[in-house]
Amino acid sequence: MSDIIGLVFIAVGLAFDFFGCLGLVRLPDVYNRLQAATKSVTLGTCSILFGTFLIVGANAAGLKSLLCIIFILLTSPVAAHAVARGAHRAGFKLWDKSVIDRYAEDKEGEI
Amino acid sequence: MKIIRWFLGAVVLIVIIAMVVVRPFPFLFYPDLPYIGVLGRAMYILVLACALCLYRVFMGPTGADRIVAIDIFGIMIIGFCAVLTISTGRSWYIDIGIAWALQSFIATLALSKYLEGKGFDE
Numbered sequence: 001m002s003d004i005i006g007l008v009f010i011a012v013g014l015a016f017d018f019f020g021c022l023g024l025v026r027l028p029d030v031y032n033r034l035q036a037a038t039k040s041v042t043l044g045t046c047s048i049l050f051g052t053f054l055i056v057g058a059n060a061a062g063l064k065s066l067l068c069i070i071f072i073l074l075t076s077p078v079a080a081h082a083v084a085r086g087a088h089r090a091g092f093k094l095w096d097k098s099v100i101d102r103y104a105e106d107k108e109g110e111i
Numbered sequence: 112m113k114i115i116r117w118f119l120g121a122v123v124l125i126v127i128i129a130m131v132v133v134r135p136f137p138f139l140f141y142p143d144l145p146y147i148g149v150l151g152r153a154m155y156i157l158v159l160a161c162a163l164c165l166y167r168v169f170m171g172p173t174g175a176d177r178i179v180a181i182d183i184f185g186i187m188i189i190g191f192c193a194v195l196t197i198s199t200g201r202s203w204y205i206d207i208g209i210a211w212a213l214q215s216f217i218a219t220l221a222l223s224k225y226l227e228g229k230g231f232d233e
Contacts, residue, residue: 007149010194014156017187021160024167024183030175033167037183048190052197052205055146061202065193068209072186075212079182079219086223087175 002054009051016044029095030087038080046072130155150198157191178222185215 023036049069053062088103131152164187167180192208 003146007146010149010153013190014153017190018156018160021163021183021187024180025163030173030179033176034179037179041183041186045186045190049193052193055197059202061196061205064202064205064209065196068189068193068205068212071209071212072189075216076182076186079216079223082220082223083175083178083182083226086226087173089227090175092173092175 006051006054009047009054013044013047013051016040016047020044029098030092031084031094034080034084038076042072042076127156127159130159144198144200147198150194153194154191157187157194161187161191174226178219178226181222182215182219185211185218188215 017040020037020040023040024033027033027036046069049065049072052065056062056065094101134148134151134155137151161184164180164184168177168184171177171180188211189208192204192211196202196204196208
């Protein structure tokens with residue numbers, strides 16, 4: 001029974017991964033691509049690893065997959081935030097139809 | 112030009128759906144292992160998603176696109192290692208996944224500092 005639940009988790013995670021990469025190809029801007037790809041691929045990979053834990057069981061491989069879930073959930077938002085901040089400070093433009101840019105307003109307020 | 116792009120997109124989608132449904136090249140996997148019908152299709156979907164990431168790495172207009180695509184590629188390799196752990200039953204594939212996660216995180220931080228234009232010791 002837990003094998004079937006694990007396979008369902010793996011299928012959901014594969015769908016999240018594939019649509020995240022489709023957004024990485026299709027969207028028009030650096031920041032749009034970042035916010036489409038990072039969140040959905042992180043959740044999809046965590047779902048695949050949790051399905052692995054449910055199928056394999058509580059031995060060495062399963063506990064290492066839980067450790068890997070915790071590590072990904074801690075590090076992936078940090079990396080995405082660092083890339084977005086670096087890209088904005090390096091001067092990459094937003095999309096033409098973007099509505100608002102709060103980070104540029106904050107930087108003007110500082111100076 | 113737009114018609115050519117629509118045609119290429121339709122060809123790519125038909126190839127993806129056909130490879131998921133038919134599951135060709137059975138000699139690429141271990142044939143007598145549990146859940147090979149589901150996990151073989153899972154490997155195909157992950158490989159095609161990694162191909163989309165590599166398209167963005169090669170064709171990206173700016174440097175930040177390439178850095179984002181390499182980060183996403185590194186996260187999806189971990190999922191591939193987990194699928195290999197189930198289908199082969201060998202537990203050292205997930206060790207490769209943990210090591211790849213560490214390496215990918217540090218590489219992304221260093222590349223973002225390089226993108227910002229400062230030194231590494233700041």
